[in-house]
Amino acid sequence: MLSKASKRLRGRVACGVKWEYNWRVARSSRNRLQVELAPRHQRLLHTLGERMGSGGDAETTRRVLDVVENLANRIQQGYKLAVVPAEDEHPDAVPELTRALRPELNYAYLINRPHPWRRQLSFKGRRLTVGQFIGRMRTEKWTPEQAAAEFDLPVEAAYEAIEYGDQYSSLIEAEDAEDARAAKNLIHAAAAR
Numbered sequence: 654m655l656s657k658a659s660k661r662l663r664g665r666v667a668c669g670v671k672w673e674y675n676w677r678v679a680r681s682s683r684n685r686l687q688v689e690l691a692p693r694h695q696r697l698l699h700t701l702g703e704r705m706g707s708g709g710d711a712e713t714t715r716r717v718l719d720v721v722e723n724l725a726n727r728i729q730q731g732y733k734l735a736v737v738p739a740e741d742e743h744p745d746a747v748p749e750l751t752r753a754l755r756p757e758l759n760y761a762y763l764i765n766r767p768h769p770w771r772r773q774l775s776f777k778g779r780r781l782t783v784g785q786f787i788g789r790m791r792t793e794k795w796t797p798e799q800a801a802a803e804f805d806l807p808v809e810a811a812y813e814a815i816e817y818g819d820q821y822s823s824l825i826e827a828e829d830a831e832d833a834r835a836a837k838n839l840i841h842a843a844a845a846r
Contacts, residue, residue, distance in 0.1 A: 721750075728754045756817070762810035763817060773825050774817055776810060784825040786811075787818045 690698070702713035733745045745751050751758060756774065757765040763774040763783065775782045781804065790800040790811075797811040804811075818825060 724750065725754055731755075756821070760813050760817065762807065762813050770831065771828055773821060773828055776804075776806065776814070779804075782825075782828075783814045783817050783821075784829055786814050787825070788829070 698710055698713055698717075701717060702710060728751050733751065755765075757763055760774065762777055764777050765772075766775040766780075771782070773782050773784055776786070786800065786804065789795075789803075790797070793800075793803075795803065797815060798808055800806075801808045801811040
C-alpha cells in the first residue's frame with residue numbers, strides 16, 4: 654500500500670508536472686532536488702527503472718547517478734569509455750564527460766601538472782601555466798604569434814592556450830587571485846621579521 658506522499662509523488666510524475674528525488678549525502682543527511690523533466694526524459698527514467706529492477710524513480714535516479722559517478726572516476730583514472738564502431742581506433746563513448754574531467758586530453762601542447770591546489774593546464778615541458786602566458790601576452794599587448802616567439806613555443810600552442818583560457822577563464826582568474834593572496838601574505842610575513 655502506498656503512502657499518501659508516495660501517491661502524490663507518483664501522481665506528479667504521471668501528470669508530467671514535476672519530478673522529485675532524494676539521494677544520500679555524507680553523514681546521512683538528505684537533500685531534496687526538484688527537477689522538471691521533459692516527457693522523453695520521464696519515459697527514459699521509467700524504462701531504465703524497469704530494466705534495472707528499481708523500486709521507483711528515486712531509486713532509479715540514485716542508480717543512474719552511481720553509474721555516472723563510476724564513469725567519472727574511471728575517466729579521472731585515465732580510462733576512455735568505448736561504445737563505438739569497432740573500426741574506430743580512438744573510441745570515447747562520452748566525449749563531453751571526458752572533456753569536462755580531463756581537459757588536457759583535448760590539447761597537443763598543454764598538460765595537467767601536479768600541484769597542491771592549481772588546476773589550470775601548463776605547457777608541456779615548461780613550468781608556464783596558461784594564465785601566466787595569457788597574462789604576459791595581454792600586458793605586453795602581443796599577438797599570439799609574438800607571444801609564441803617570445804616564449805619559444807609553436808604558434809599552435811599559443812592558440813591552444815588562448816582557447817583554453819577563454820573556456821576556463823573563471824578558473825584562471827580564481828588561481829590568479831590565490832597567487833596574489835599568497836604573494837601578499839609573503840610580503841607581510843617578510844615585513845614582520
